[in-house]
Amino acid sequence: MLWIVSYDIPNDKRRRKVAKVMEGFGRRAQYSVFECDLTLAKMAQLTKSLKRLINNEEDDVRFYPLNKADVQRVRLLGKAQLNRAKGWYMV
Numbered sequence: 001m002l003w004i005v006s007y008d009i010p011n012d013k014r015r016r017k018v019a020k021v022m023e024g025f026g027r028r029a030q031y032s033v034f035e036c037d038l039t040l041a042k043m044a045q046l047t048k049s050l051k052r053l054i055n056n057e058e059d060d061v062r063f064y065p066l067n068k069a070d071v072q073r074v075r076l077l078g079k080a081q082l083n084r085a086k087g088w089y090m091v
Contacts, residue, residue: 002071003043004064006033014053018061021049035082 005022009015015032022028025046026036038046043063050061066074074082 001038002066003036003038004029004033004066005036005046006062006064008032008060009054010058011055014055014059017053018050018059021046021053029080 003026005026007015007018007022009018009032019028019032022034022036025038025042026034029035036042036046054061071082076082
């Protein structure tokens with residue numbers, strides 16, 4: 001399932017660490033917004049990793065699920081592109 005993950009983290013060091021973790025799970029759509037195609041196991045792994053990094057009193061991390069119907073209704077303007085993972089190709 002496609003998940004939009006966004007975060008607002010005021011501390012530069014923590015924000016860089018969160019961004020580094022996010023880069024391993026999805027593609028950056030905007031500065032603090034990632035598009036992640038995650039299985040339940042990957043979602044659990046990502047959540048566990050982020051919980052170790054964030055400060056619950058200061059940081060805000062949000063996960064928005066998009067099912068297939070939602071993804072088809074996404075509208076983009078300007079240079080925006082929906083970064084869906086491409087399947088495997090065999091030649």
